Amino acid sequence: MKSKKGGRPVRVLQVCLCGGGNFGGVQHFLYEYSSHMDDRLVRFDYLYLNRRPANAGDFNRMLDNTKVYELDVLNIPGIVKKYMLMFRKTRAVIKKGRYDVIHINTGQIQIAMLMAYIAKKERIPVRIVHAHAIHTSGKIISKFGTKLFRGFAQRSIRKNSTHQFACSRKAGNSMFGNTEKLRKYHIIKNAIEAERFRYSPETRARIRKAMGVADEKVIITVGNLMAVKNHSFLIDAFRIALKEENGIRLWIVGGGKLKETLQTQIDLWHLSGQAILLGARNDVDELLQAADLYVCPSFSEGLSLSVVEAQTSGLRVLASDGISREHRITDLVDFFPLNAGENKWALEIVRLLEQEYVREDKYQEMVDAGYEINAAAKRLEKFYVSSVRGANRCN
Numbered sequence: 001m002k003s004k005k006g007g008r009p010v011r012v013l014q015v016c017l018c019g020g021g022n023f024g025g026v027q028h029f030l031y032e033y034s035s036h037m038d039d040r041l042v043r044f045d046y047l048y049l050n051r052r053p054a055n056a057g058d059f060n061r062m063l064d065n066t067k068v069y070e071l072d073v074l075n076i077p078g079i080v081k082k083y084m085l086m087f088r089k090t091r092a093v094i095k096k097g098r099y100d101v102i103h104i105n106t107g108q109i110q111i112a113m114l115m116a117y118i119a120k121k122e123r124i125p126v127r128i129v130h131a132h133a134i135h136t137s138g139k140i141i142s143k144f145g146t147k148l149f150r151g152f153a154q155r156s157i158r159k160n161s162t163h164q165f166a167c168s169r170k171a172g173n174s175m176f177g178n179t180e181k182l183r184k185y186h187i188i189k190n191a192i193e194a195e196r197f198r199y200s201p202e203t204r205a206r207i208r209k210a211m212g213v214a215d216e217k218v219i220i221t222v223g224n225l226m227a228v229k230n231h232s233f234l235i236d237a238f239r240i241a242l243k244e245e246n247g248i249r250l251w252i253v254g255g256g257k258l259k260e261t262l263q264t265q266i267d268l269w270h271l272s273g274q275a276i277l278l279g280a281r282n283d284v285d286e287l288l289q290a291a292d293l294y295v296c297p298s299f300s301e302g303l304s305l306s307v308v309e310a311q312t313s314g315l316r317v318l319a320s321d322g323i324s325r326e327h328r329i330t331d332l333v334d335f336f337p338l339n340a341g342e343n344k345w346a347l348e349i350v351r352l353l354e355q356e357y358v359r360e361d362k363y364q365e366m367v368d369a370g371y372e373i374n375a376a377a378k379r380l381e382k383f384y385v386s387s388v389r390g391a392n393r394c395n
Contacts, residue, residue, distance in 0.1 A: 009043040010384050012101040013094065013124075015115055017049050017074065017108070024224045026105045026132050028305050029167075029190055035062060036193075036377035042384050047093055049086065049111070050074040069093045083110075087118060094122045100388045101126040104161075107133025107302060109175060113153045116160035125391035126384075129157050130165040130188065131175035133302040158182070163387065170324040171302035189369075190305045191376035196285045197312035198363045207283075207290035216247045217353045220291035220315075222284055222306035223298070225256030225277075230297040230320070232258075232265060233342060237297070239269045240346035245353060248274070253287060255280040288313040293352055297338065297345070298323055307333070312366045314359045318352055329369050330362050 014034075016026050034044050045067040046052070052068055071089045076082040094102070102119040104127075106112050112129045119127040154177045158164070164185035166172030172185045208214075219238065223229045231252060238250045252262070252275070259277060266275045281287065284306070288294070294310035294317045301307070301323040308329065310317050317333040327333055336348050370376060 009039060009041055010101060010388050011097065011099045012042060012044050012103055012384060013047055013097060013099045014044050014103050014105065015047045015049070015090075016105040017111065025190070025302070025305055029132070030105070031062065032192060032373050033377045033380055036373050037381045042381050045069070045097060045099070047071070047090065067097075083114060087114065090115065090118050091122060094118065094124065099124055100391075101128065101384055103128045103130060105130045105132055107131060107171065107175075109150060109153045109157070112175060113156045113160075116157050120160040126163065126387045127161045128163045128165055129161040129175065130167075131171040131185075131302065132167050134171055134174050134300040154182075162391070167303040168324045168326045170326070188380065189371050189376050190303045190308055191371045191373040192305060192309055192312065192366075193374075194312050194363055194366050194372045197288065197309050199314040199359055199361045200289060203286055204289045207286045211287075211290060213249065213290065216249050217245070217293070218249045218251060218291040219293050219295055219349065219353075220251045220253065220287060220310075221295050221297070222253040222288075222309075223296075223304070224254050225252075225258040225262060227258070228299050229254075230299055230338070231262055233338070233345075234295055234297045235262065235265050235269070235271070235275055236342040237345040237349060238275055239271060240343055241349045242271075242274065244346065244350045248353065250275040251278055251287065251291065252276065253278045253281050253284060284309065285313070288315055291315060293318060293349065295349065296320060296323060296327075299338070301327070303327060308366070308371055312362055312371070314362050316352060316357065318348060329371065330365050332362070 014030055016030065046063060047069045049071050051070050051072055052063060071086065073082055073086045073089065076085060102115070102124045104112055104115040116127055116129055154175070158176060164172070164176050165188045166175065166185050167188065167190050169187070172183070172187070176182055176185050221231070221234060225231060235250070241248060263277055266272060288310055294307070294315050296304060296307055296317060296319040298304070298320055299322045303324060303326060307317055307319065307327045311330045311332050315332065319327060319333055319335050320338045321335050322338055325335070334352070336345065366372065
């Protein structure tokens, strides 16, 4: 389809990982932004280094109308074999597609380094590395040394990419370098369709009734069931909190490879019916309305979309000190040290549940902070178009 000005749309290859084939933060980001852009101006294709998300609903329906490449190379044994295969397959996709922009979405510095190198070698004019999480190292770092390899990788990324994006300062510093001279990356907000998350007492009452909740206080957390999210710690803290406050419930929303492990933990402590694994859901906006406290016990987060959504819905948030302070967009977020242990977390959960507060609509605060998707998507759309024009002028 041609653009409004008669030319073809800017062609963008979105490169991403997908944790265990599950719909996570990066996929959420891509869905929100791509579904609010004009495809007469910008057109996305997707390159997954493993498999596309299996539980993505509307996102997968959108993917059915575009090109999706699934390399399925991340679980191949042997570092050299895996990265050589990734190199070869990625080059083949890029050669076939003739892209104007490559947008590399990852928290893994070695992936970002390799993809940026390939993109420059294949002469893609605009090469974006986007840090979506605090740098993770994998096995490479343990072999060659964290500091040495990270410095080398950061220099390589800066050399081979034309632009650097990050979801937060903490993620950007980790991927690109933490000195004043190097902080030239752009912060791209993990924006949401904020209108959907506006607090509604009527929706709250309806969903609580549907979920079989009367006067009980509900704790909720949203995220893929993976080690970094620290769900096991939360379940232990919840078990202890039940001794202080019997009428509470825990909803864990998300799918992932740790589902059976977490369910075993719940069954072991006889928490079935009180702590519930709800799986991947398309109604997170409504579940947040029905809850009383959002808890984020993650070891690290780049910038959690779910914490943004919880605040938009006027829900109080208890977050670990492992995540960026940039999550505190409103006054609803309290940080608490993970090393305080499960017992103190339990007491803090109970304290916050017992503390009275008037739940208010935080929609306008989130809009003012730049987290409304319509405006954010238009800004990124404009960036793609103008950067390609600039690159073509330079060529």
